[in-house]
Amino acid sequence: MSKITIDPITRIEGHLGVNLDIEANRVVNAYCAGEMFRGFEVILKGRDPLDAQQITQRICGVCPVSHGMASVLAQDAAFSISPPENGRIGRNLIQAANYIQSHILHFYHLAALDFVDITAVANYQGTDPQLLGVKAWIKSQIASGVPHPAAPFLPRYTGNYIENSELNCLAVKHYLEALEMRTLAHKMATIFAGKMPHVASIMPGGITERITADKIAAYSSMLRKLQVFINEAYVPDVLEVAKAFPEYFNQGKGCGNFLSYGVFPESSKGKKLFPAGVIIGGKPSEFEEGKITEEIAYSFYSSASGLRPAGGETVPDASKSKAYSWIKAPRYGGQVVEVGPLARVLVAYGKGEDTKLKGLVEKVLSALDKKPNDLVSVLGRHGARAIECKLLADRISDWLDQLKPGEPSYSEFNVPSSGSGAGLTEAPRGALGHWITLKDGKIGSYQCVVPTTWNCSPRDDKGNPGPVEQALAGTSIADEKNPIEAARIVRSFDPCIACAVH
Amino acid sequence: MSEISRRSFLKISARLAAMMGLSSSALPQIADALEQIAAKMAPVIWIQAQSCSGCSISLLNSDHPGPAEIITQYISLLFHSNISTTTGHQCMEVISKTVGQGDFLLAVEGSVPRGMPNACKMGEKTISEQIIAASKKAKAVIAVGTCASFGGIPAAENNPTGAISIPALFKNESISTPLISLPGCPIHPDWLIGTLIHVIKFGIPPVDDKGRPKMFYKKLIHDQCPRFTDYEREKFAKSFLEEGCLFKLGCIGALTYADCTIRQWNSGTNSCIRAGAPCIGCASEHFASKADFALYPRNIINSTQQKKG
Structure with missing residues (x-):
């Protein structure tokens, strides 16, 4: 048996090392090590609750909006308030713009150079x-x-790498355009956010930026440019990569269980654009928050294992002997689950209520002559991300039409001295939850369970490997000095380690 | 430029001259041109410590020059964890070779976990030993963002990792390499690009007592605030949607040095205060440092009249 260490894994966010046990050119065991810890949950204790939405955004510079959203949702719940319609939609518009930014960044700037030959x-x-x-x-x-x-x-x-030089050159051209497009998506968010990354305007009760016609027009104009790029470059390029590397429909399958908390509320109390749901062993079920726990047998913490996040603890122990990662191991009803665009698309597809999503998934599958089960793969993750990006961009114009200039985007509130709340949303990378409890009007406890905490989790108390670890197991590595197959699998999850550890 | 590189430039010039059918008398000029191209492209290594990558993402938001222009015309970005195609051991080879040769610029994003070295590692080594080694050999070091410049949130009160800033690390380790601090959470891309170009073309820019380039951090946010006249007329907002100075909602623009109110974010699209949000002092050495210093003090908010809508 030999060992391969891939450390650092670049073109992701943060500090990730992957260790592989190899036998006869095949991965027998994989270990994901999150290698950076800051202690946000410890730092937040005793602070003013409103600090949380600003401080938690700094967990991650790629998806700060999602942390800000999870935090204000948790605070909205703890303070028993809800934003006015303009506030709800304004939050959606900021988060949607960052989704588009993040997905374009991921495909072109983080993942594509594993497939595209830039030297062409x-x-x-x-x-x-x-x-x-x-x-x-x-x-x-x-x-x-x-x-x-x-x-x-x-x-x-x-x-x-891809051998068709015309295709390579076109992809490089789109890599360059995508730099401008993701910048444009950030500008679009900034219209209502004040600043990106790290949004200024999101507050419990809504957003501080006022809704005016000039802002709606500017957002709409930028959105149209992004839609053209998504339709003319992003979606077709993902299909071209899929055609060039069909074997990656059989690579990196992972645990095969999926979880989505749902995201983009379409009304104050009602359905979301991407619904919540769970798929375990192929069977769909409704999401139950009480089934989430975090285990730490192999993580650098000495706090109790198996706690629910609402009563969770974070006590670091950097020299814990069995541990190999700063990432905890979240489990759903004890099961290993994958989160992210693929989970969202499969949950929504399974529910069958969104005809646009169903139609688009089937169009993509028939163009590639694939079945829904084939989506559980490296290429399925890239495909799901592109499908979701297009659906979201197409949906946003309806939200812009629902805005009412001059009406409030924020409601005042009082902070109670005690209470608690959960803020469950979906970051571009998957299911994101923040749990807050108040004590004497301050933060009594704060816990975050983040998409990459799920996906890059180490083994749990029972020794079950996390989703990325499972996706790597069984992979053939042609050249141990150049384990590109493993890198492609890891990157298909779009890991964010600053998020995962926080 | 050392003799060895001059020789290699002359060798390449000979090949190019042959290709272009030029006489050998043209060799020195071609070598000069090649040297200029290579010299213009200052080698840069970017190391992320306890960071969120927000400063890197903010750098990508630069419009003019855009990131592709920066990489192909101004700097030779030898390593950046979010962008580099190189992976795993190759990265460590690129870094160690570059550090060994010296004559490069080092950018550090994030704080260093001085009290818990294992809380940030890359390539099976602690980030702190790598930053120390690279800083000693670098021509200059740029501390990118508030975490690197002042410690930021990872170094806030009650933090478990003993996080410190790059200037503090330099002091502890007696490192004397020129160091520039660019606080901001995140940095504004203009601050970083302006500083980089200044260092490459004109040398270290004039800095204040905290190592911040004066061209960006000379004035208080408050003095450049779009709501400054509201302050002068004592018109204070009591709710986030009201017009008026945001001081009573917790704005600390009067304590924070940076030019983002006039420069604005995302290519002039908006700014925190324009979007109705108080300045939280993200470019300040005090940003989030004290647990009992609320970013949006409730005693002020709650004492104001409740305003619905």
């Missing part, structure tokens, strides 16, 4: 000025004799 641009024969610029840069870098030419795009793992 060195032989580009066309007339696109941007690509000619990249071509000249690559050539001058190589000619200059610097030790690491064309960084940060080289060096890279050797492996089987």
Whole structure:
């Protein structure tokens, strides 16, 4: 048996190391190590509750909006308030813009270079000025004799990249456009958020930014540009990668259980654009918050294991002997579950109520000659992310129409001296929950269970590996020095380690 | 430029001259041009410590120059965890080779867990030993964001990891490499790009007593506030949707040095105060540092008249 250590895993958020036990070129055991801890839950204790939505946003610079949302939802519940319609929709608009930003960033800038051969641009024969610029840069870098030419795009793992040079050049062109598009999506969020990353305007009770016609028009204009990019580049590019690497419909399947808390409320008390739900062993069921626990047998904590987040604890123990990760191991009714766009799409598809989603999933599957079960894979995760991005972008214009300029986007509230609340939402990467309890008007306890806490969890108390660990097990690694297969599987989950550990 | 690189430039020039059918008399000029191209591209290593990647994401939000221009025309970004194609052991080789050769710029995002070194590791080594080693060999170090500049939230009261800023690490380790601090949670992309270009083209920019470039951090937010006239007329907002100075809702723009109220965020799209939110002092050395210093003090909010709508 040999060992492969991939540390750091780049093109994700944060500090992740992956250790693989290899036998006959096959992964026997995988271990995900979250390697950075700050102690947000400890720092929040005793603070003013309103601090939480600002402080928890700083857990993650890629999905701060989702933490701000989970925090204000938990506070709304603890303070027994709900935002006015403009506030609810304003929050949706900020979060939706960051979803689009995050999904475009993930596919092009984090994942695509595992498939696309960027060096193909060195032989580009066309007339696109941007690509000619990249071509000249690559050539001058190589000619200059610097030790690491064309960084940060080289060096890279050797492996089987796309061979069609036209497709590679088009993908590089879209990589560059996607940089502008994700920036545009952040601008779109900022119209109502004040600033991105780390939103200024989200508060318990709504948002502080006022709803006016000029802001609606600006958001709408930016949205249309993003829709064109999603329809003309993002979705087709994901399909092209899927056609070029069909074997990745059989790679990285993982635990096969899925969880979604649901996100984007369509009314103050009612259905969400992406519904809550659970799929365990292929069987759908309704989500029950009481089934969430966090285990810590292999995590660097000395607090009790198996606690529910509402009564959770975080006591670090950096020298715990059996531990190999700062990530806790959340479980749902004791089961290992995957969260993220794939979970959201499968839960919604299973419910069958959203005809647009069902239609789009089936269109994608028939274009690739695949079945719904094939989605449980590396390519299925990329596909689900693109499908969700398109559905969301198409839905937003209806929300813009529902805004009422001049009406309030925020309601005043009082903070009670005691109480508790759970804020359950979905970050771009999956199910996100914040749990707050109040003591003498201050934060008595605060716990976060974050998407990558689920996906990159280490083994639980019973020794069951987490979703990414399970997805890696059984994978064939052609070249132990260049384990690109493993990197592709890990990146398909879009891990965020600053989130997972916090 | 060392003799060795000059020789390698001349060698490449000979190949290029042959390709272009030029005589050998053109070699020195071609070598000069190549040297200029390589010299313009200052090598940069970016290390993330106890960070959220928010400053990196904010850097991607730069419009002019955009991130692609920065990477292909200004700096040679040898390592950045969120962007680099290189993975695993290759990363550690790129970093150690670059650090070994010296003559690079180091950007550090995030604080360092001084009291619990295992709370931040990369490539099976603690981040603190890697930052110390790289800082000693770097031409200059840029502390990117409030966590790196002042400690930020990871170093807030009651924090369990003993987190410290990069200036504090430099003091502890007696590192004398030039150090610039760019606080802000996150940094504004203009602050970082302006500083980088200044360092590359003109040298270290003038900084204040906290190592902040004066060109960005000279004035208080309050002095550049769009609601400054409201303050002068003593018109104070009592609810988040009201017009007026946000001081009574907890705004600490009067204690915070940065230019984001006039520069604004996301290419001039908006700013915290314009969006009705008080400045929480995210660029300040005191940001979130004290547990009993509420960002939105309720004693002020609750004593005001309740306003629905």
